[in-house]
Amino acid sequence: MATVENDPTASEGGAAEFSVVHSPIWSEYQLRKYPFQTRPIPRLSHTDPRAEMLINNEEPLVLTDTNLVYPALKWDIPYLQDNIGSGDFSVYIAENHKFLYYDEKKMANFENFSPKSRRIDMKFSDFVEKMEKTQKEGGDERVYLQQTLNDTVGRKIVVDFLGFNWNWINKQQSKRNWGQLTSNLLLIGMEGNVTPAHYDEQQNFFAQIKGYKRCILFPPDQFECLYPFPVHHPCDRQSQVDFENPDYERFPNFKNVVGYETVVGPGDVLYIPMYWWHHIESLLSGGVTITVNFWYKGAPTPKRIENPLRAHQKVAIMRNIEKMLGEALGDPHEVGPLLNLMIQGRYDQGFS
Numbered sequence: 001m002a003t004v005e006n007d008p009t010a011s012e013g014g015a016a017e018f019s020v021v022h023s024p025i026w027s028e029y030q031l032r033k034y035p036f037q038t039r040p041i042p043r044l045s046h047t048d049p050r051a052e053m054l055i056n057n058e059e060p061l062v063l064t065d066t067n068l069v070y071p072a073l074k075w076d077i078p079y080l081q082d083n084i085g086s087g088d089f090s091v092y093i094a095e096n097h098k099f100l101y102y103d104e105k106k107m108a109n110f111e112n113f114s115p116k117s118r119r120i121d122m123k124f125s126d127f128v129e130k131m132e133k134t135q136k137e138g139g140d141e142r143v144y145l146q147q148t149l150n151d152t153v154g155r156k157i158v159v160d161f162l163g164f165n166w167n168w169i170n171k172q173q174s175k176r177n178w179g180q181l182t183s184n185l186l187l188i189g190m191e192g193n194v195t196p197a198h199y200d201e202q203q204n205f206f207a208q209i210k211g212y213k214r215c216i217l218f219p220p221d222q223f224e225c226l227y228p229f230p231v232h233h234p235c236d237r238q239s240q241v242d243f244e245n246p247d248y249e250r251f252p253n254f255k256n257v258v259g260y261e262t263v264v265g266p267g268d269v270l271y272i273p274m275y276w277w278h279h280i281e282s283l284l285s286g287g288v289t290i291t292v293n294f295w296y297k298g299a300p301t302p303k304r305i306e307n308p309l310r311a312h313q314k315v316a317i318m319r320n321i322e323k324m325l326g327e328a329l330g331d332p333h334e335v336g337p338l339l340n341l342m343i344q345g346r347y348d349q350g351f352s
Contacts, residue, residue, distance in 0.1 A: 007144040012137055023155035026212050026263060030283035032194075034243050035323065036254075038216060038261035041270070045169065056170065058273035058312075060217050062262050068269050069207040069292055071163035076210060077128055077288060080157075080188075087152030091130070092144045097192045099144050109232045109332050117144075131190060145188040149292070169205065171295070174333070179297025187291040189282050197226055197239040197279040203296040203314070204272035208264040211289030215270055216259040218277035220311035223318075225257040226277055231322040232332030243279065274298045275312035 043062040056063045094101055094117035102115050122130070123144075129145050149161060172178070182202060197218065206215065218226060227250075228234040235331040241251050248255060263283070264270050272278050282289045305313070325339070326332040 002210045012024040025265060026283055026286070029266060030212075030285055031214055031263075032244065032281065032284070033114070034216075036257050036259060038259040041215070041217065041260045041262040043262070043268075055176070055271060056338070058276075060260060060273060061331065062264060063271065063273055064267070066165055066168050066269050067267070068165045068169060068205065069209060070165065070267070071160040072207075072209050073266055075160070075290055077188075077214045080290075081125060081128060083154040083156040083158070084124045085152050085154040086123065087150075089124055089127060089145055089147040090119055091122050091127050091229060092119050092146060093130075094142045094144070096140045096141050098194045099142070100196055100235060100238060101198075103236060106232060106234040106236065110234060113234055115234070127188075131188075135190060141191055141336045142190055144190070144193055145186070147186050147323075149184050149186050159277045173296055177299040179299070181294060181296055183293075183295045185293040185295075187289075187293065189289050191282050191286045191288070192284050193289075194281040195279070196243070197241070199228075199275050199277045199315075200235050200237070200295065201226055201298070201319075203274050203298060204278075205296075206264065206272055206278075206280075207269040207292045207294070208266055208268045209290040209292060210266060211222070211287055212263050212265045213289055214261070214263050214281050214283060215272075216261045216279040217272065218257060218259055218279075220275040220277075220315050222257055222277070223311070223315055227251045227254070230332065230335065231319055231337070232326050253284055269304065273312075275315050 038237075041060050041062055042050070042054065043064055046063045046066045050259075053063055092101070096116075098116065100116045102113075104119075107113055107115075127143070127145050134141055134143055151156070153161075170243040173181075189313060197216070199220070227241055227242055229238055241247070241254050246254050259279075262270065309317075322335055325335045328337065329338065
């Protein structure tokens, strides 16, 4: 695994090329091993015209100098304890290092579904105490705080938040006709925490504040390699494949998957385009990590759709078909059999 920096030898107007460099801050030994190939995600200045090109093309990149979250770079655990406020925070507890999130509203659709993690509300000081206790005991259990930065936080946090580089991000929003900012999320996790591959239906800016995180992304056209859960499943938008121990009999196309990879550190901002899969993990022996995510709705669907459709448009169509069939049939468990009935012997072979 290697990070990349801009290559001054790249020709203007041609395809972007990037030189490969290793970071002295972390080592290969802090990265879990996976059985697939990856390519580096570009690391560029936000003033580099190639950065604009990649965002326009909805391709991922790491922006190294936007200062998007500069006031938050002082956010460590003591600072947050003093200033985050006395509200309740959403904390997830997992039996191991994997945090496979789930939609509690969809749990009724699958009676036998057993969550791999559980969510509880607690004060920030209680979360810190729980995290320190978990680290000290050294077992398999992990904790992860995932909380929207809302009006319950303290004044200093509000001032820091208002000091983010909104000028830059608002220009990105306006230039590309993105929708509104729908959510921002504070994430605090332990070393080795893993958020398995999943995709969002919105644009995502992943801003690292403290520690280092490895990010492996997959484009929407690898949908068939990653086998997401059904739309009506509580783990919708997440891959069923266990990256550390893939079952190739159940998921044969996973053998063809190719990722795009980087490690983000304090001040780095990873742009994750909508419908791109992202697998996120804190480095092994990497300490506590703090991240802030920002989600923006994508641009409105154009009135005239041009063919061939783009990969993310096909994913959106598939999701809508699943939703529509689930509502029409009244039982999400009938969606798969009906789709199989539609194609078997009709669309699964060539025609002469």
